[in-house]
Amino acid sequence: MDENLRMDAVPAAWNLRRPGGLGALLGKTWAVLRITVATRLAYLGELLVRSIFMVLILFIFTQLWNATNASQDVGALTGFAIPQLIWYLAFTEALMMSVNSMGDTEVDREVRSGDIAYRLARPLPYPLYHLGAMLGERLLRFGMNLAVGCLVSLVVVGPISIAPLSLVAAFSTAIFGFVVDWIWMFAIALLSFWIEDTMGLHLLYRRAQMLLGGMLIPLEAYPAWLGNIAQALPFQYLVYQPARLFVQADVSGWLHVLGVQALIGIVGLLPLLVIYRLGLRRVSAQGG
Amino acid sequence: MRRIAAFGRFVWGYVAANFQGALEYRLSFASQVFAMLLNDIMWLVFWIAYFGKFQLVAGWGRDDIVMLWAVVAAGFGLGTTLCGNVFRLAGMIMRGELDFYLALPKPVLSHALISRMSLTAPGDIAFGLIAFGLIVRPSAVQWLLFLVFMLTTALILVSFGVITQSLAFWLGNAEGLAQQLTNAMISFSTYPTVIFNSAVKWALFTVIPAGFIAYVPVQLLREFSWPLFGGLLAFAVGAVALAGAVFRAGLRRYESGNLVLMRE
Numbered sequence: 001m002d003e004n005l006r007m008d009a010v011p012a013a014w015n016l017r018r019p020g021g022l023g024a025l026l027g028k029t030w031a032v033l034r035i036t037v038a039t040r041l042a043y044l045g046e047l048l049v050r051s052i053f054m055v056l057i058l059f060i061f062t063q064l065w066n067a068t069n070a071s072q073d074v075g076a077l078t079g080f081a082i083p084q085l086i087w088y089l090a091f092t093e094a095l096m097m098s099v100n101s102m103g104d105t106e107v108d109r110e111v112r113s114g115d116i117a118y119r120l121a122r123p124l125p126y127p128l129y130h131l132g133a134m135l136g137e138r139l140l141r142f143g144m145n146l147a148v149g150c151l152v153s154l155v156v157v158g159p160i161s162i163a164p165l166s167l168v169a170a171f172s173t174a175i176f177g178f179v180v181d182w183i184w185m186f187a188i189a190l191l192s193f194w195i196e197d198t199m200g201l202h203l204l205y206r207r208a209q210m211l212l213g214g215m216l217i218p219l220e221a222y223p224a225w226l227g228n229i230a231q232a233l234p235f236q237y238l239v240y241q242p243a244r245l246f247v248q249a250d251v252s253g254w255l256h257v258l259g260v261q262a263l264i265g266i267v268g269l270l271p272l273l274v275i276y277r278l279g280l281r282r283v284s285a286q287g288g
Numbered sequence: 289m290r291r292i293a294a295f296g297r298f299v300w301g302y303v304a305a306n307f308q309g310a311l312e313y314r315l316s317f318a319s320q321v322f323a324m325l326l327n328d329i330m331w332l333v334f335w336i337a338y339f340g341k342f343q344l345v346a347g348w349g350r351d352d353i354v355m356l357w358a359v360v361a362a363g364f365g366l367g368t369t370l371c372g373n374v375f376r377l378a379g380m381i382m383r384g385e386l387d388f389y390l391a392l393p394k395p396v397l398s399h400a401l402i403s404r405m406s407l408t409a410p411g412d413i414a415f416g417l418i419a420f421g422l423i424v425r426p427s428a429v430q431w432l433l434f435l436v437f438m439l440t441t442a443l444i445l446v447s448f449g450v451i452t453q454s455l456a457f458w459l460g461n462a463e464g465l466a467q468q469l470t471n472a473m474i475s476f477s478t479y480p481t482v483i484f485n486s487a488v489k490w491a492l493f494t495v496i497p498a499g500f501i502a503y504v505p506v507q508l509l510r511e512f513s514w515p516l517f518g519g520l521l522a523f524a525v526g527a528v529a530l531a532g533a534v535f536r537a538g539l540r541r542y543e544s545g546n547l548v549l550m551r552e
Contacts, residue, residue, distance in 0.1 A: 049464040053471050060479055067346045067483040077341060197316040200323030200408075207330045216334055223340035226333070 020123075028124045029132040036136030047141065051148040054093055058152045061089050061216075078221040083157040084247045085218070090149030091243040092215045095174060096206075098142035103134055104202040107189035112196065116283060127276060130189075131182055138178050160247065169254040170246035173261065177238045180261050181209075183268035190272070193279035208233075214240030234264045298394060299402055303370065306405035317407055324411025325418075328361050331478070332419060346482040352506055353480065354423045359434065359505045360477050362416025363441020369409040371401035371446045375470060377453035378463045387544050397450065397535045413438075430509055437505040440524040444501050447524075447531035448473055454531075457538030469496070477502040497527070 020028075040047065065082050068074055075081045080088060107130070110116040119126050188205055192198050210216065213235035219227050230236055241257045310317040332354065339350040368374065380386055380400065389396045389403075420426060420434055452469040455462040473496050476484075481492060481503035492499040504520050507513075 046464050049468060052468045053475075056472055056475055060475060063483045063485070063488070064345065064479060067480075068342050070346075071344060072342050074342075195315060195319070196313050197320065200316075200319035203320075203323045203327055203408075207327045211330045211334055217338070221341055222337050226337045226340075 025124070025128060029128045032124070032129055032132030033136040033139075036133045037140050040137065040140050047144055050097075051145055054090075054097060054145050054148045055152050057093055058086060058090060058149060058156065062086055062156045074221075078218060080218055080220070080247070083153075083160050086157045087150075087153045087160050087162075088218060088243050088247045089216075090153045091146065091170065091174075091246045092213075092239050094142050094145035094149050095177075095239055095242065096210060096215050097145045098138040098178075099206065100134075100137050100141070101202070101206075103137055104185055104189065104206075105192075105197075105199050106130065106133075107186070108192040108196075108198055111192045120280075120283070127186060127272070130186060131179070134182050134185075135178060139175070142174070142178075161249065162246065163249045163251075165251050166245055166247075166249055169251040169257075170242050173237075173242040173245060173254070173257050176258060176261050177242055180265040180268065181238050183265050183272055187268060187272040187275055190275040190279050193275075193282045209235045209239060212236070213238055214243070218244065234260070237261050237264060295398075299370070299398075302402045303405070306372070306402075310405065310407055320407045321411040321414070324408035325415050328357065328412060328415035328419075332357055332415075345480055348480040348482055351424055352510070354419055355506045355509050356480070356502050357478065358416040358420035358424070359437045359441055359509075360416075360474075360502055361412040362420070362434075362438045363501060364445055364474070365409040365412025365414075365416060366438050367409075367442035367446045367449075368406035369413065370405070370442070371449075372404035372406040372409070373401050374446050374449035375453065375467070376404070377401075377450065378456035378461075378466045381453070381456040381538075381542065382461055382463070384544050386539075386542060390544075396539065397532065401446070401450075424509075426509075429512075433505075433509060433512070437508070437520075440520055441501040441505065443524045444497055444527050445473070447527035448497065450531040451534050454534050454538045457541045472496050473498055497523070500524075 062082075065074060065085055069082055074085070078085070107116075110119060116126070119129055122129070185202070185205065188201050189198055191201065212230045212233050214230065219230045219236060219240055222230060230240075237257060237260050241253070245251060245254060245257070335353045335357070336350060339345075339353065343349070373380070377400065386396065386400065389399045392399065416438070420431075424430070426434065449466075449470060452466040453462070455466060459465070476488075476492055476496055476498035481489065481499050484492065489499065492503070500520060500523050504516060508517055508520070
């Protein structure tokens with residue numbers, strides 16, 4: 001082997017394995033995001049088939065709300081007219097259907113199979129790899145589901161007026177919400193260092209988000225007792241608030257929503273980092 | 289009669305082994321059962337909240353939706369506790385994993401179905417029994433009917449699953465399609481059937497028979513009628529027969545993957 005070539009190769013490889021500064025870390029996370037999107041796009045047909053559920057659920061809810069509206073004034077009781085409700089649902093369903101339930105339990109599988117050892121050895125912190133992969137997955141699924149949802153809403157209830165600023169407010173809070181949601185989801189996933197399977201905990205977290213976050217109906221449509229509980233909990237900032245900003249031409253609460261989301265995220269970082277540090281101590285690599 | 293008893297012992301053997309396997313990871317199993325129970329309770333809270341704000345939807349009230357959720361959840365739980373592989377059949381067919389069952393003397397379909405249990409399914413059964421008992425407060429006759437409807441719902445759901453998953457014999461990769469059809473079946477069966485227009489209702493009593501696992505049991509629990517009850521039993525038996533026939537027809541087209549498989 002050429003000695004010069006070998007010596008040149010060592011520093012280059014060494015640099016690649018160094019975590020680098022914040023810019024380098026963000027660059028690598030972005031690369032994971034892009035690779036995830038490219039990988040998923042290779043199976044576009046499968047993603048489209050999964051969007052059929054969006055058509056189904058919006059159709060069912062249109063029938064439900066129309067049947068309810070036949071005997072009671074839904075608009076007066078909720079503050080949302082039927083077309084607004086259906087567009088609201090298109091947004092919340094797109095948000096929640098962008099969750100890959102297999103992704104929620106990916107850490108479980110890596111801990112059980114020992115694959116975590118390979119990920120830990122890479123020059124990108126383990127959590128950031130998962131953040132990049134999750135964002136790629138969710139952004140793609142969200143975009144596709146929302147496109148299908150908007151199309152279905154157009155067909156079943158017609159257009160509603162959406163201000164450009166509403167779009168900016170809705171999308172910024174939705175995407176920032178993905179990061180905040182990941183912080184809590186990942187903290188739960190890391191519990192797999194102690195319990196074999198976190199699927200049950202994820203299921204609970206997602207259902208709480210669904211019910212108390214306002215995925216199925218806006219919080220105004222709940223009776224007072226449940227509405228008050230939902231208003232007091234953080235789940236609404238991940239689902240209800242972005243969807244409300246989407247359908248209601250009132251962006252006055254936009255910055256407030258972003259601020260509360262940031263607070264929820266920062267609070268979530270504490271358990272995530274503590275669990276991660278403690279969990280790493282339990283990893284034992286045995287070769288293979 | 290001896291063959292039926294032998295088949296009963298065979299099924300019971302698998303049920304016991306599946307539970308023993310699940311109990312090997314007690315905490316995980318308990319957490320999944322409990323999570324599914326809470327998941328169903330959350331849906332129930334949604335509907336109770338809904339009916340707290342809007343009194344009636346097309347003539348249906350709170351108790352009707354509780355009965356519907358109780359029957360569907362308990363039936364689904366029973367079906368997937370016993371036949372936990374039902375929604376994995378398409379993948380097994382595609383990957384050539386039926387080879388294992390073909391080499392053994394027991395019936396292929398029932399053997400493949402019962403060789404796994406869904407770990408969350410007992411949570412559905414518990415939810416159905418608790419919701420029905422505590423909220424509906426049924427009479428002894430209604431309890432008896434509820435147990436029968438658990439069985440008919442389980443039979444129809446598993447049969448529907450077998451038929452849709454068997455599409456893999458003809459289409460190859462049919463996992464996505466079968467999953468969407470199952471989603472449709474479950475979604476339509478967990479909303480009041482009366483809200484749908486006549487064209488959808490027709491579909492719900494034929495191609496996606498959600499009406500038979502949701503609307504008909506609720507209707508019978510509200511007001512019993514022998515012809516409707518007989519119709520439900522006949523449909524459940526017919527669904528099982530059709531599922532068996534479709535699977536057998538598909539099995540003739542099955543090609544072994546010639547793989548060395550580790551059974552999961």
